[in-house]
Amino acid sequence: MSCPEQIVQLMHMHLDGDILPKDEQVLKEHLEACEECRKHFYEMEKSIALVRSTSHVEAPADFTANVMAKLPKEKKRASVKRWFRSHPVIAAAAVFIILMGGGLLNSWHNDHNFSVSKQPNLVVQNNTVIVPEGETVKGDVTVKNGKLIIKGKIDGDVTVVNGEKYMASAGQVTGQIEEINQLFDWTWYKMKSAGKSVFNALDPNGEE
Structure with a gap:
């Protein structure tokens, strides 16, 4: 459309209801003389009428629920x-x-290293720990990745981790004997040791 920009502005003013009487007369005379502008103006009027006719349309009551149900499920x-x-x-x-x-x-x-508790009267030969006959070892004895031979007496518990234990006929243990050769047993042993350490830290004098 090659008509002046002023005519287009007058069209918009007329459709908005803001046009002055004198400007409306100018627009009317131009539309009567220009078929192209008249056609364009009528198309604009039809579009506005269509929009106004649909302004009362409302979405169904369950529209939101239906849309949400069709959305992709949360990962x-x-x-x-x-x-x-x-x-x-x-x-x-x-x-x-x-x-x-x-x-x-x-x-x-x-953890494949050999280790043993530090009682002085234990005899250690390579990876073998011996409680000599006639000796009494005070306290718990723990041997890891080695062999324990008990010929004397242990006044406490015995724990052998990933190893072997042999007790002579004269051997004696006053506490519990535990052999740990499975992962589950090892896990339980470590948890008990950790719990005992915490208890000793909270009650170093053994008071109840």
């Missing part, structure tokens, strides 16, 4: 993240158990 990963945010204490405990379990598993597979 499982996102729902898991929300659960962890809603249960921080349980999440922290789960992470602690996983890390602790991983550490114990790594310790079980990598």
Whole structure:
């Protein structure tokens, strides 16, 4: 449309209801003389009438629910993240158990070094620990990755981790004897040891 911009502005003013009488007369005379502008003006009127005729249309009552139902379901990963945010204490405990379990598993597979508790009357020969006949060893005895031969007396508990225990006919143990050769047993042993350490730290004098 090659008519002046002023005519287009007058069209908009007329459709908005803001046109002055003198300007409306100018627009009317131009539309009577210009078929192209007249056609354009009528198209604009039809568009506005269509918009006004649909202004009363409302969406169905269940429109929102139907749209939400058709949306893609939330990914499982996102729902898991929300659960962890809603249960921080349980999440922290789960992470602690996983890390602790991983550490114990790594310790079980990598700890192949021989070690023994430090009682002075234990006899150590290579990876073999001997409680001599006639000797009394005070306190708990722990042997890791080695062999324990008991000919005398142990006044305490005996724990053999990933090793072997032999007791002579004269051998004696006043406490419990525990042999740990499986991962589950090792995990339980480490947990008990950690609990005992905490208890001793809280009650160093053994007072109740």
